[in-house]
Amino acid sequence: MQTLGQFIIEKQADFAFAKGELSRLLRDIGIAAKIVSREVNKAGLMNIYGETGDVNVQGERQKGLDVFANEHFISALSSGGECCAVASEEVNELIIIPGGEKAKYVVCIDPLDGSANIDVNVGVGTIFSIYRRLDLSVPVGVADVLQQGICQVAAGYVVYGSSTMLVYTTGKGVNGFTLDPSIGEFCLSHPGMRIPASGSIYSINEGNYVHFPDGVKRFIKFAQQENFSSGRPFTSRYIGSMVADVHRNLILGGIYLYPSTSAYPDGKLRLLYECNPMAMIIEQAGGKASDGFRRILEIQPTAIHQRCPVFCGSAELVEKAELLMHWHS
Numbered sequence: 001m002q003t004l005g006q007f008i009i010e011k012q013a014d015f016a017f018a019k020g021e022l023s024r025l026l027r028d029i030g031i032a033a034k035i036v037s038r039e040v041n042k043a044g045l046m047n048i049y050g051e052t053g054d055v056n057v058q059g060e061r062q063k064g065l066d067v068f069a070n071e072h073f074i075s076a077l078s079s080g081g082e083c084c085a086v087a088s089e090e091v092n093e094l095i096i097i098p099g100g101e102k103a104k105y106v107v108c109i110d111p112l113d114g115s116a117n118i119d120v121n122v123g124v125g126t127i128f129s130i131y132r133r134l135d136l137s138v139p140v141g142v143a144d145v146l147q148q149g150i151c152q153v154a155a156g157y158v159v160y161g162s163s164t165m166l167v168y169t170t171g172k173g174v175n176g177f178t179l180d181p182s183i184g185e186f187c188l189s190h191p192g193m194r195i196p197a198s199g200s201i202y203s204i205n206e207g208n209y210v211h212f213p214d215g216v217k218r219f220i221k222f223a224q225q226e227n228f229s230s231g232r233p234f235t236s237r238y239i240g241s242m243v244a245d246v247h248r249n250l251i252l253g254g255i256y257l258y259p260s261t262s263a264y265p266d267g268k269l270r271l272l273y274e275c276n277p278m279a280m281i282i283e284q285a286g287g288k289a290s291d292g293f294r295r296i297l298e299i300q301p302t303a304i305h306q307r308c309p310v311f312c313g314s315a316e317l318v319e320k321a322e323l324l325m326h327w328h329s
């Protein structure tokens with residue numbers, strides 16, 4: 001069984017330009033993921049359930065585990081020496097890593113995805129996105145994290161579910177590793193992950209139906225219509241943690257949607273540390289990721305915490321949703 005560490009070292013040869021920094025950065029993220037996984041597993045025994053009383057830049061009430069995960073990932077990224085700046089969901093401004101002047105990489109991170117599920121023992125996750133810094137001769141700044149998603153050099157997520165898995169891509173396919181708690185190592189369990197071209201699962205918070213654009217309402221009706229030959233009606237599955245919902249659909253085939261709503265005209269999910277990394281993984285696995293009209297990875301970001309509608313998953317289903325958006329908006 002190959003461990004994440006062994007796999008990363010073996011794959012380092014794929015990057016003629018790199019001198020091992022990206023490998024070390026990925027390894028540091030893996031270590032932080034193990035620490036967070038350990039804490040998630042005993043969250044009920046620690047004092048990290050519930051709210052901290054603070055509100056983050058998104059206007060969301062922070063949970064103890066949001067703060068814990070944020071601190072651990074930032075500390076892993078700071079101590080490794082390969083990362084010069086971090087954009088985190090939980091921190092308003094870009095975090096400049098002290099002593100990271102010569103580091104080549106910047107990271108965008110959703111330290112704990114699915115906060116609403118923490119207190120009820122339902123799967124949560126972490127999402128990360130890595131870019132090369134634009135210019136080593138000038139101090140790192142916001143422009144370094146406002147790169148298009150197509151410029152990501154790596155992206156991944158950790159799902160803390162019935163087991164803990166780390167899934168990542170460096171642009172050469174997607175590989176998944178399951179944490180073996182008995183040896184404390186992520187072991188390669190899902191090599192070369194591919195999303196089925198179609199599927200029969202649709203994942204959306206249907207409680208927001210009245211606020212959805214017409215194209216999305218039409219897609220939901222399409223998913224619910226009886227059509228035996230195309231496997232409809234589809235199955236509805238929505239956990240409320242993007243990582244867990246997308247991970248399931250990646251394995252089984254399906255579509256995940258968080259469109260614009262009247263409450264969130266740009267959708268709810270954040271481009272830099274939710275949509276872009278998940279889009280890179282889905283595309284690398286053979287699927288598609290769109291904002292309903294455009295490829296997510298080609299959107300030019302303008303702000304760290306900007307939001308973006310997301311339609312991602314099996315290519316055929318995303319194309320169908322895009323078609324309905326085009327016709328009915």
Ligand code: AHG
Nearest residue numbers: 110112113114115116205240241242
């Ligand atoms: P986070 O917990 O990182 O703030 O992300 C929450 C996101 C995402 O995980 C999830 O899919 C979505 O919010 C759920 O939103 P709704 O409760 O509006 O369905």
Ligand code: MN
Nearest residue numbers: 058060089115
């Ligand atoms: Mn949040």
Ligand code: MN
Nearest residue numbers: 110113114274
């Ligand atoms: Mn999230």
Ligand code: MN
Nearest residue numbers: 089110112113
């Ligand atoms: Mn989060």
